[in-house]
Amino acid sequence: MKDYELTVLIHPDFENDLDKVLDKIRGLVAANGGEIAKEDNWGKKKLAYTIKGQDFAIYVAMDLKLPATAPLKISNTLNITDEVLRYLLVKAEERPVVESEEK
16 A cells, blocks of 8 residues: 545534534545545645635644555545545655754
Protein backbone atom coordinates (compact mmCIF):
# COMPACT_ATOMS: atom_id res chain seq x y z
CA MET A 1 0.00 0.00 0.00
CA LYS A 2 1.18 3.49 -0.84
CA ASP A 3 0.78 6.75 1.05
CA TYR A 4 -1.62 9.39 -0.28
CA GLU A 5 -2.84 12.80 0.84
CA LEU A 6 -6.51 13.69 0.42
CA THR A 7 -7.79 17.22 0.90
CA VAL A 8 -11.56 17.68 0.66
CA LEU A 9 -13.56 20.91 0.48
CA ILE A 10 -17.00 20.18 1.91
CA HIS A 11 -20.08 22.28 1.12
CA PRO A 12 -20.70 24.77 3.97
CA ASP A 13 -24.39 23.79 4.21
CA PHE A 14 -23.24 20.46 5.70
CA GLU A 15 -21.45 22.10 8.64
CA ASN A 16 -23.99 20.70 11.13
CA ASP A 17 -23.88 17.25 9.49
CA LEU A 18 -20.11 17.18 9.09
CA ASP A 19 -19.76 13.88 10.98
CA LYS A 20 -22.10 12.15 8.52
CA VAL A 21 -20.15 13.47 5.54
CA LEU A 22 -16.81 12.45 7.08
CA ASP A 23 -18.21 9.00 7.93
CA LYS A 24 -19.19 8.66 4.27
CA ILE A 25 -15.63 9.50 3.18
CA ARG A 26 -14.11 7.20 5.84
CA GLY A 27 -16.41 4.40 4.66
CA LEU A 28 -15.36 5.01 1.06
CA VAL A 29 -11.69 4.67 2.00
CA ALA A 30 -12.33 1.51 4.05
CA ALA A 31 -14.51 -0.06 1.34
CA ASN A 32 -11.62 0.25 -1.10
CA GLY A 33 -9.16 -1.47 1.24
CA GLY A 34 -7.52 1.69 2.56
CA GLU A 35 -6.89 3.10 5.98
CA ILE A 36 -6.71 6.62 7.36
CA ALA A 37 -3.41 7.35 9.11
CA LYS A 38 -4.25 10.93 10.07
CA GLU A 39 -7.27 13.23 9.79
CA ASP A 40 -7.15 16.98 10.29
CA ASN A 41 -10.21 19.27 10.20
CA TRP A 42 -9.10 22.80 9.28
CA GLY A 43 -12.60 24.21 9.74
CA LYS A 44 -14.65 26.61 7.63
CA LYS A 45 -12.55 28.97 5.51
CA LYS A 46 -13.17 31.56 2.82
CA LEU A 47 -12.32 30.38 -0.67
CA ALA A 48 -9.99 32.36 -2.93
CA TYR A 49 -12.65 32.16 -5.64
CA THR A 50 -16.22 30.90 -5.92
CA ILE A 51 -16.65 27.14 -6.39
CA LYS A 52 -20.10 25.88 -7.37
CA GLY A 53 -21.59 29.18 -6.17
CA GLN A 54 -19.99 28.98 -2.71
CA ASP A 55 -17.59 31.46 -1.10
CA PHE A 56 -16.80 29.26 1.92
CA ALA A 57 -15.94 25.58 2.42
CA ILE A 58 -14.99 23.22 5.23
CA TYR A 59 -11.45 21.94 4.69
CA VAL A 60 -10.50 18.42 5.80
CA ALA A 61 -7.08 16.86 5.15
CA MET A 62 -6.34 13.14 5.46
CA ASP A 63 -3.22 11.00 5.17
CA LEU A 64 -4.20 7.65 3.66
CA LYS A 65 -2.68 4.27 2.92
CA LEU A 66 -4.30 2.85 -0.21
CA PRO A 67 -3.83 -0.14 -2.52
CA ALA A 68 -3.02 0.59 -6.17
CA THR A 69 -6.61 0.37 -7.46
CA ALA A 70 -8.24 2.52 -4.77
CA PRO A 71 -7.33 6.10 -5.84
CA LEU A 72 -9.27 5.88 -9.10
CA LYS A 73 -12.34 4.41 -7.39
CA ILE A 74 -12.24 7.02 -4.62
CA SER A 75 -11.82 9.85 -7.15
CA ASN A 76 -14.75 8.63 -9.23
CA THR A 77 -17.00 8.51 -6.17
CA LEU A 78 -15.92 11.91 -4.81
CA ASN A 79 -16.62 13.45 -8.24
CA ILE A 80 -20.32 12.60 -7.93
CA THR A 81 -20.72 13.27 -4.20
CA ASP A 82 -22.96 16.32 -3.63
CA GLU A 83 -21.38 17.27 -0.30
CA VAL A 84 -17.90 17.63 -1.82
CA LEU A 85 -17.17 20.91 -3.63
CA ARG A 86 -13.63 19.98 -4.61
CA TYR A 87 -10.97 17.46 -3.62
CA LEU A 88 -7.33 16.69 -4.29
CA LEU A 89 -5.92 13.18 -3.98
CA VAL A 90 -2.17 12.93 -4.54
CA LYS A 91 0.56 10.41 -3.83
CA ALA A 92 2.51 11.57 -0.77
CA GLU A 93 6.18 12.18 -1.24
CA GLU A 94 8.57 10.82 1.32
CA ARG A 95 9.62 13.57 3.66
CA PRO A 96 13.31 13.62 4.51
CA VAL A 97 14.25 13.16 8.14
CA VAL A 98 16.05 16.25 9.38
CA GLU A 99 18.53 15.66 12.15
CA SER A 100 18.87 18.48 14.63
CA GLU A 101 22.32 19.94 15.13
CA GLU A 102 23.65 20.11 18.65
CA LYS A 103 25.54 23.25 19.61
